[in-house]
Amino acid sequence: MNLKNNYEFFTHLLKINLKSLTSLRGAFLLQATFMIINNLVFFTMWWVFFKKFKSIKGWEITDLCALYGVVAFVFGVSVIFFGGVRSLAKMIDGGDLDVYLTQPKNTLFYASSSQSHASGWGDVVSGIILLWFSGYLTFGSLPLMLTVLFCSFVVFVCIGILFNSLAFWMGPMDSLARQFYDFVVTFSIYPQVIFSQFLKMILFTVIPGGFIGHLPVSLLREFSWSNLGFLVVGSAGFFILSVVVFNRGLKKYESGNRFIGVGTN
Amino acid sequence: MSYAVAVSNMTKDFVLKEPAKGFVGNLKSLISPKFNTFRAVDNISFKIERGERLAFIGPNGAGKSTSIKMMSGILHPTSGDISVLGLTPGKDRTQLGYKIGTVFGQRSQLWYHLPAGDTFDLLARVYDLNPKAYREKKNELVKLFEIKHLLDQPVRKLSLGQRMRCEVVASLLHGPEIVFLDEPTIGLDVTAKSIIRDLIKERSQRFGTTVFLTSHDTGDMERVCDRVIVINHGRVLFDDTIEKLRARYIKKKRVTLMTAEEDLHFEARGVNWLEKKPHKFILDVEVDKTPIDEVIATALKHARIRDLTVEDPQMEDVIKFIYRADKE
Numbered sequence: 001m002n003l004k005n006n007y008e009f010f011t012h013l014l015k016i017n018l019k020s021l022t023s024l025r026g027a028f029l030l031q032a033t034f035m036i037i038n039n040l041v042f043f044t045m046w047w048v049f050f051k052k053f054k055s056i057k058g059w060e061i062t063d064l065c066a067l068y069g070v071v072a073f074v075f076g077v078s079v080i081f082f083g084g085v086r087s088l089a090k091m092i093d094g095g096d097l098d099v100y101l102t103q104p105k106n107t108l109f110y111a112s113s114s115q116s117h118a119s120g121w122g123d124v125v126s127g128i129i130l131l132w133f134s135g136y137l138t139f140g141s142l143p144l145m146l147t148v149l150f151c152s153f154v155v156f157v158c159i160g161i162l163f164n165s166l167a168f169w170m171g172p173m174d175s176l177a178r179q180f181y182d183f184v185v186t187f188s189i190y191p192q193v194i195f196s197q198f199l200k201m202i203l204f205t206v207i208p209g210g211f212i213g214h215l216p217v218s219l220l221r222e223f224s225w226s227n228l229g230f231l232v233v234g235s236a237g238f239f240i241l242s243v244v245v246f247n248r249g250l251k252k253y254e255s256g257n258r259f260i261g262v263g264t265n
Numbered sequence: 266m267s268y269a270v271a272v273s274n275m276t277k278d279f280v281l282k283e284p285a286k287g288f289v290g291n292l293k294s295l296i297s298p299k300f301n302t303f304r305a306v307d308n309i310s311f312k313i314e315r316g317e318r319l320a321f322i323g324p325n326g327a328g329k330s331t332s333i334k335m336m337s338g339i340l341h342p343t344s345g346d347i348s349v350l351g352l353t354p355g356k357d358r359t360q361l362g363y364k365i366g367t368v369f370g371q372r373s374q375l376w377y378h379l380p381a382g383d384t385f386d387l388l389a390r391v392y393d394l395n396p397k398a399y400r401e402k403k404n405e406l407v408k409l410f411e412i413k414h415l416l417d418q419p420v421r422k423l424s425l426g427q428r429m430r431c432e433v434v435a436s437l438l439h440g441p442e443i444v445f446l447d448e449p450t451i452g453l454d455v456t457a458k459s460i461i462r463d464l465i466k467e468r469s470q471r472f473g474t475t476v477f478l479t480s481h482d483t484g485d486m487e488r489v490c491d492r493v494i495v496i497n498h499g500r501v502l503f504d505d506t507i508e509k510l511r512a513r514y515i516k517k518k519r520v521t522l523m524t525a526e527e528d529l530h531f532e533a534r535g536v537n538w539l540e541k542k543p544h545k546f547i548l549d550v551e552v553d554k555t556p557i558d559e560v561i562a563t564a565l566k567h568a569r570i571r572d573l574t575v576e577d578p579q580m581e582d583v584i585k586f587i588y589r590a591d592k593e
Contacts (some may be wrong), residue, residue, distance in 0.1 A: 009390040016387050020378045023419065100372045101339045103391050104362030110391075238504050251341055251355075254279060 003134035009105060010113065014081070019096040019117035024255070028118040033121025036129075043068050043130065062190065064135035066220055071188045073127025073211045079120035082157050084111040089165035089177040095255040108161065108246050136220045144223065151235040155211040158235075158242035159184055165242070168249025180207075182233045188213035211235065267351060269475040270336060270442050275345035277306040277331050279500075305331040307346070307499035313492075315442075318469055318476040320507075322488030322495045324584060328499035333447045336477065337367050350442055363392060366441035368432050369387035370448035372387075375420045381431040382416040385438060392439035399438065406434045410464055426457030433461065437468060443475040444468075450485055462488040481499040483515065483577040495587060502587050514586040515578060516553050521544045522564055523572035531563050 021028050036215040043065070079086065091097050091111060100110045105205055116189040131137040137145060163180040165223050167173050187209030219227050281303050285294035313319050317364040323329050334340040336347055338354035338361055347354055348402045352361045353479065367374075375384045407413050410430045415423060423431065429449065434492040436444060450458040466489045478489055486493050486507060493510050495503040503510060520541075522529065527543045535554030540547040550560050557575055564570060578586075 005393045006389070010391075012387055012390045016376065016379065018381055019383065020376055023378045063266045096372075098334070098369060098372055100338050101358065102337050102362060102365065103374075103388075104393075105357045105391055106359075253340065257341055 010109075010254055013110075013113050014116075017080075017083070017113075019139065021116055021118050028121075030096070032117035032122040032125070032235065035119040036126045039072050039123065039126035040129070054237050059191040059193060062134045063217060063221060066136045067130075067191065067194065067213050067217045068189060069127050069137075070132030070149065070152060070216050071124045071127075071185065072130060074149060074156050074212060075185065076120040076123025076125075076127055076150075076158050077153055078160070079117040080124065081116070083115035083117045084112040085160035085164065086111070086117075086181065087115060087159055087163065087174075089172075090174040092164070092167040092249070092253065093112060093172045093174065095199075095252075096209050097253060098255055101250075101253075103186035107250065108243065111160070112157070115224075137169045138242075140232070144219065147228070148219050149232065151231045152212045154235040155208055156184075158238035159208055161246055162238075163240035165246045166251045168252045184209050184212065191217075203245060208234070208238065213239070267315070268312045269315045269317065269350060270311075270477065271346075271348040272312070272336070273310050273346045274334065274457055275306055275309045275347055276304065276343050276348060277328075277335060278343045279303045279305055296341075302389070305499055305517050306318060306335070306342075308573055309496070309499070309501055310345075310495060311501070311504060312593075313389065313475060315475055316469070316473040317492060318466070318490040319409070320490040321476070321477060321479045321496065322481065322483065322486050322493060323359075323496040324397075324481055325500075327481075328496055328498045329481075329496065332496075333445050333477065333479050337365060337445050337482055349498055363439065364442045366436035366439070366444040367448050368429075368436045368444070368446045370429070370446075371450035373420070373428065373432065374435055375419050375428065375431055376401050380415075380417050381420055381423075381435070384420075388438050390437055392438060396443075402432075402438055408525075410434050414553065426453050426460070429453060429457065429461055430464075433464065440472070441474065443477065446476065448476045449478065450480065451480060458482075458484065459488075465489055483501065483583060487577070495583065497584050502584065510583075512553075514583055516551050517578050517582070517584070518552055518557055518575040519578065520550055520557065520560060521572075521574045521576075522548075522568075522570055523571040524564075526567075529564065529568045531567050533560060533563055536560060 046061065046068075046130065048065045052063070054060070083092070088111065097107060097111055099108045100114070103110065128137075131145075160177075160181055163177040166177065184207050187203055187207050190209075190213075192203060192210055193212040196202065200210065202215070215227060215231050215234075219231065266580075279302070280300050282294070283299040283301050285291045309332065312394055312395065318508070319333065321329050321492050331340065336354055341355045349361060350364050352364075354361055366559065374388075375381050385403055389396070389403075394402075398586075409444040410433065412427070412430050412434060415427050415431060420428060420431070433449065449465070450461055453461065462485060465476060465478075468474055469489075478485060480486060490507060493503065493505070493507050494501055495510070503514075522545070524544055524546065528544050530538075530541075532554045535551030537547065537549040539549055539553075548560075550557060560569075561573065
């Protein structure tokens with residue numbers, strides 16, 4: 001009953017988010033379209049690069065295409081389903097969690113999924129296009145593809161929660177959290193073969209871009225149980241850590257009196 | 266007897282960074298900031314019976330909102346015990362969520378870009394309401410609060426009064442046992458205030474809902490509640506019935522008269538003339554010495570009244586009366 005109710009609640013929340021987005025139809029279409037163009041134009045830089053060089057330490061244009069595809073898709077899905085994560089620091093600092101705290105649903109889940117960003121639809125479409133062109137999106141690889149995308153998605157959402165939850169202790173750090181977030185995206189879209197061992201370690205811990213882009217694509221290139229285990233354990237670790245940190249922080253929540261309504265960004 | 270709310274020695278401290286002065290001070294504060302502790306709520310204790318309507322009033326910054334946030338599970342108290350419907354708000358927040366309704370005058374639970382009806386449908390899922398029971402409850406509240414014509418309009422296009430009626434409906438959809446209202450009439454005009462107050466009282470009387478209302482407007486307390494707690498600087502100054510507060514401290518009303526005649530003057534016990542302008546007169550009336558109706562009747566003997574307003578004293582004045590009475 002509880003699971004069924006929560007499922008109904010989540011699907012209704014998605015419906016209402018989509019309705020809220022499409023209530024401003026022009027803005028929705030423009031944002032989604034421009035994001036598709038933005039992602040595809042950005043990728044042409046690599047296309048130009050690979051016209052001159054065949055590969056970077058074994059990584060070819062199809063691999064980069066898959067890397068961009070995974071990151072764009074995961075970014076898109078996360079801001080569509082959990083768009084509130086990007087605003088958590090602002091909500092914490094402005095006291096906007098009050099509404100969620102007085103209602104009988106999980107605060108983190110409710111606050112995170114109460115916003116959706118139109119640009120995410122553009123990311124999802126461009127992600128699918130890039131994955132399709134990479135050649136890794138085949139019927140046979142679908143279970144593995146979905147598994148790595150899901151793990152990457154979990155890590156991506158969870159690091160957003162972690163960065164933004166720092167606002168419980170550090171106060172107004174909305175823009176800093178966004179910068180961290182963008183930092184992770186930037187490091188996700190480069191093949192980690194170009195980095196030193198030390199930097200690689202950073203990219204699987206402090207700035208875990210490696211879990212979002214490199215490791216999922218490595219698994220698509222060459223499957224190994226150990227890498228899959230590393231990805232699954234890593235994503236589960238980030239999930240637990242983000243929930244624990246958020247709930248710890250909630251005890252330090254100080255509310256506020258900023259006048260704002262639900263669904264505004 | 267089980268109480269709806271039982272609060273014992275509730276205290277809340279906030280740690281605030283000391284503001285630095287000047288450029289050098291700001292740089293120093295960046296490296297070694299100084300913090301001060303500010304006590305927003307200071308050792309408050311009280312109990313509320315089920316079905317009681319209690320006004321928690323005080324001037325701005327008195328600690329009203331902090332108290333209501335601790336009782337509704339938003340904030341954790343620094344020390345003290347809170348029990349709401351037998352639950353501990355900070356610990357049993359999910360369970361408590363099903364039993365309480367909240368309205369924050371300065372914060373909305375309605376989706377800004379969507380019609381209020383969409384938020385109501387979402388709340389039915391939030392509170393796991395049976396679809397048929399939800400429809401019946403919604404229809405009943407929509408009719409009572411006269412918001413049928415507002416249900417299809419985006420919330421961003423509603424007036425403050427219209428939005429507040431929708432907010433109250435949203436808080437009552439799941440039939441809460443206790444409703445916490447934090448400044449529900451803030452910013453509303455006289456008519457909208459009156460509608461909101463009457464509807465809250467009607468719901469409480471009909472279903473035995475406990476009402477905990479914070480306000481800095483004495484009118485909210487007089488028209489909705491039976492009991493009042495006055496707080497200032499986080500401490501309880503008064504805890505008794507509205508009648509006793511009125512008898513002891515709210516002895517004055519401010520009357521503004523607009524007359525057809527240019528001049529007006531009369532003498533009566535407890536009447537103090539504050540302002541005299543052509544056609545407009547403002548006077549303070551000590552109602553225990555001369556009732557308002559007598560003052561108006563006397564004024565009518567001397568002039569034709571074109572307009573008339575009777576106002577309650579400001580919350581700050583009530584607090585002053587209480588302090589003065591305590592000293593005496």
